Amino acid sequence: xxxxxxxxxxxxxxxxxxxxxxxxxIAAGKRTPGLAILLVGDDPASQSYVGGKGKACAELxxxxxxxxxxxxxxxxxxxxxxNEWNRTPEIDGIxxxxxxxxxxDENKVILSISPDKDVDGFHPQSFGxxxxxxxxxxxxxxxxxVELLVRSQIPLKGKHVVVLGxxxxxxxxxxxxxxxxxxxANAVVTICHTAAPDFRVYTRQADILIAAAGVPLLIKADDxxxxxxxxxxxxxxVDDPSASKGYKIVGDVDYESVFPKAYAITPVPxxxxxxxxxxxxxxxxxxxxxxxxx
Ligand code: BQF
Numbered sequence: 235x236x237x238x239x240x241x242x243x244x245x246x247x248x249x250x251x252x253x254x255x256x257x258x259x260i261a262a263g264k265r266t267p268g269l270a271i272l273l274v275g276d277d278p279a280s281q282s283y284v285g286g287k288g289k290a291c292a293e294l295x296x297x298x299x300x301x302x303x304x305x306x307x308x309x310x311x312x313x314x315x316x317n318e319w320n321r322t323p324e325i326d327g328i329x330x331x332x333x334x335x336x337x338x339d340e341n342k343v344i345l346s347i348s349p350d351k352d353v354d355g356f357h358p359q360s361f362g363x364x365x366x367x368x369x370x371x372x373x374x375x376x377x378x379x380v381e382l383l384v385r386s387q388i389p390l391k392g393k394h395v396v397v398l399g400x401x402x403x404x405x406x407x408x409x410x411x412x413x414x415x416x417x418x419a420n421a422v423v424t425i426c427h428t429a430a431p432d433f434r435v436y437t438r439q440a441d442i443l444i445a446a447a448g449v450p451l452l453i454k455a456d457d458x459x460x461x462x463x464x465x466x467x468x469x470x471x472v473d474d475p476s477a478s479k480g481y482k483i484v485g486d487v488d489y490e491s492v493f494p495k496a497y498a499i500t501p502v503p504x505x506x507x508x509x510x511x512x513x514x515x516x517x518x519x520x521x522x523x524x525x526x527x528x
Contacts, residue, residue, distance in 0.1 A: 378509025
């Protein structure tokens with residue numbers, strides 16, 4: 235019987251804390267934080283994510299602007315939109331929904347975002363700060379994972395965290411966060427990726443397994459040790475004729491199989507995903523607070 239880490243409930247708690255801080259700002263005569271979002275193309279998942287972000291802003295009293303552009307938008311146009319937002323004082327956070335169309339250089343776009351408004355935490359300056367361990371914008375999904383672990387009172391000090399996956403968005407930042415020498419980390423971290431001849435050699439040693447491989451139901455009971463805490467970052471669409479949409483969302487972890495062996499586990503959906511949105515709003519609030527303390 236595992237502890238189910240209820241990301242939906244914990245995210246609601248985090249959002250409520252932010253909502254209170256935003257209303258306190260307004261009561262003190264201060265400006266509300268502002269978030270600008272750029273969505274290029276019509277990928278259904280991206281549209282849904284952007285919709286969720288806009289809705290969360292509205293519920294918390296955070297100002298938001300969403301610019302939607304067609305798939306064939308030029309890189310120059312994207313850079314010009316960002317450049318304008320960089321210079322707009324009411325905009326505290328700039329988010330470009332990824333992935334971008336193939337003809338646009340993602341790294342170039344990320345570099346063009348002012349590091350002071352980098353609420354996704356993807357700018358090299360934010361990543362450098364994270365690695366060094368000084369304050370800055372932490373990418374939302376990794377920040378959400380730390381928040382889930384801390385609020386669920388999962389000990390991290392000296393524990394062996396195994397990260398499956400090495401993306402710039404999840405694997406690299408979460409690994410670098412969790413080995414830092416601070417009370418919200420201090421773990422021993424192993425990064426495991428597709429070049430490993432057998433990932434089980436690593437995952438079986440994990441006290442805490444962070445599955446961010448992007449492979450549906452990859453992790454089974456045999457791949458983990460008794461008492462493991464499992465954070466499932468996967469969001470995979472698989473065919474399901476019995477579902478109304480013809481598909482369902484599953485994680486990288488075979489939840490039913492791993493559950494009996496786990497100390498704690500996040501579900502998909504309703505685990506890490508909702509925390510990603512909550513931490514985006516937290517970063518937007520952090521941005522306006524930082525701009526006032528210059
Ligand atoms: C849930 C994302 C891959 C690539 C680009 C709630 C989200 C997801 C799931 C969400 C994600 C994933 C986002 C749930 C934002 C997380 O209830 O389980 C919320 O909106 N996410 C994104 O913006 O870009 C992505 C995953």
